Amino acid sequence: MGEPLVVMEGIDKSFPGVHALDQCHFELLPGEVHALVGENGAGKSTLMKVLSGIYKAEAGRIVYKGKEVEIPNPRAAQQLGISMIHQELNLMPHLTVAQNIFIGREPRHHIRFMLDEKALNDQAQQVFALLHLNLDPRIKVADLTVAKQQMVEIAKALSFNAEVLIMDEPTAALTDTEIDELFRIIDDLRTKGVGVVHISHRLEELKQISDRVTVMRDGKYIDTVKTREASIDRIISMMVGRTIFEATPEVPEKPSEEIVLEAKNLTRGNLIKDVSFQLKKGEILGFSGLVGAGRTEVARAVFGADPIDSGEIYVKGIKVHIGSPNDAVKHGIGYLSEDRKRYGLALGMDVEENVVLAAFKKFLGAFGWVNRSKTRSTAEQYVKMLAVKTPSLQQKVRNLSGGNQQKVILGKWLTADTNILIFDEPTRGIDVGAKSEIYHLLNNLAQQGKSIIMISSELPEILRMSHRVVVMCEGRITGELNIAEATQEKIMQYATQRGEVLLVDEPAPTSAPLGDA
């Protein structure tokens, strides 16, 4: 396939507290579909955002068509012929398809400030013709399915005469037939000599469409292999590596057999599909899976934050109706959101007020006023017990570190007498020292007989903390593992198992099946 289209060498990028890219390497050939894989946070999107001018690398060089280039902004990338389609689509829903494609470079009337709507629609039509896409340029983007919106993004990218097309998880929201259509277009582009970078978690899908696979892990380049020569198992083992987590998992004591929470056949649209699980007293149940697998959705459903279409929830064997978070709290369920600042805390209020917030009624005196001495002693008790580092109870929660904020939320739920605690990414954005403190707390709570659901995208965390692991993919539970049998590889396999597709070890067919071209 000749000279590479893109070569990225020694790319380095840091964000506060994270070394996102460490000496990364990447190479793209013309007419190649190149898959970029890795766990959440491996640095795939960041690397591609460097290539498309959204981030600026601190070190390293980018060679494009044999020449070293600077890519300071997305505009510059587009002018070179590099376009990126982001995970969250960047469209203007109120505008039409054609208006979206040519935003910022609309064809003008001969009076310069006037738009030439006809030329606009004609040009959009031409782009669609190139893609063999049947789409009305005058339809509003808001009226399209997500798949069609994706096509609009692709058309937009190609209307810049893109020679490099980067797609960040393009199939995440698509159905199988829509994916076939997308792959037909990708295949089409390949024959036209466009280099396509395909970021995805779905390994069997990569087998179907890609020519080569580059694996990243923890911000580092691991290897690039020909897709047809690599088994999925090998790719997975490259993705998880064996060195990330050296400590032996400290499995807490065995929980009792008493089931405190049971969910049966929870269903909510496409987000939660027939999810059932049990939680025992004193157990830490890990919920693993990739971002967007539906774990948070399940947690929110159990907590009553989102309505469910069908399904039943039992607390201590009794069927309960949970229509709102208020109901959940009454049944002793607490939820610690992954977005602490948004959903977990009243940031502008102090530690004491936050701790008593969910159980205010307990602190009301005879005429409805708050018993301050009682709230103070309760808050003091939890601050001590959870070792919250705060100068005083009157410190605004906003000024605490992430780990300490997490502890305040925990204190809040403990004050509200919850026995079932759902932790959604409990250590996200928390530094390493505070992390082990949180782990310690979780273990303590379990030993005291609290039951814990821990949603985490970090496999080592899941393996270290859980008694059992439930793995989700696309709204379904795809596997359940006892901690004794759980490995990163096994979890990863379940987590990438979409729909009814089973993983095969043999090399997949080399050419992608053609859609209804």
Add this chain to the structure above:
Amino acid sequence: MEAKTAPRSSLLRPERIQRFLAFGGLIALIVVFSLASQYFLKPDNIGGIFLATAVNGVLALGVTFVIINGGIDLSVGTVMTFSAVMTAQFITIWQMPVPVGILAGLLTGALCGLANGLMVTKMKVPPFVATLGMLYITKGLSLVVSQLKPIYFNDTPIFNQVAMGSVLGDLARVVIGVFDPSNPMVLEPLANPTIVDPIKNIVLVFFGAAIIAAFILGKTILGRYTFAMGSNVEATRLSGVNVDRWQTAIYTLCGLFAGLAGVIIGARLNSAQPALGAGYELDAIAAAVIGGTSLSGGEGSILGTVIGAFVISVLANGLRILSVPQEWQIVVTGTILVLAVYLDRRRKK
């Protein structure tokens, strides 16, 4: 591919439904009021409604741009007043020719709008706060410049005469005169007005401004970016559009319309009233919202806003004819506003 991509009938587009809802409401109001009072459909009364709509309508045109863009402008009422005061300052105090005074009024509005735009884009002050500040600033400046007193256009009666004259009426008289030179409407026009005489010239200015606004919003780059930024400002930025510059332009345009409203209200009242103005911005925003402009941005139309402005003035006029006390008129306007947005929400669900 599948039939899903077939364009929905354009009549069923959400903002059109809202516009039809507003239009239907307007028709319903007219029917009810004309059944309730014979006076309602008299030419004089219709002329009064048009006149009442003109000032609020022009303000609402500018506000429509800002709201579609995803912002808000609370300062249009007092910017209008300040523009009127500046016009009076130029014409009456500094004895400048009337056209120069008009230009000064328009420019004052545009400059206030420009300042709003720069506060929002460069200083990153939220639109609500920036324009609230401008509301106070222009309110104060009006009082400062006018020294707390109304300024009358007594030396230039032509200003008021042209504004409150009726080109349409004159035209009608010319046409009638050709066929029937002895018609009393031609011989004694003051005692025998034609049916179109109540449509004053400033009403025509309003319609002219509306047509220009509709053209800008629908056919020009500025209009396109107004919708684009209101729909998804980040995507627009990533597409290489200079978002700050266009946003500033939109606020400036809104200010320009407020300036025009200032000139109109000055001409109509034959004076600049420095204490007037606060509260007009709310009527203007209400007109836009009733007409289907979404406060979350990305949706709206000039036609809808014009209809919305008429809904408000027809309501006020009709209730007044029915001798509903003015304080209750305000209550009804508020109720209608909430109702309009409620129906909009329900439709979107």
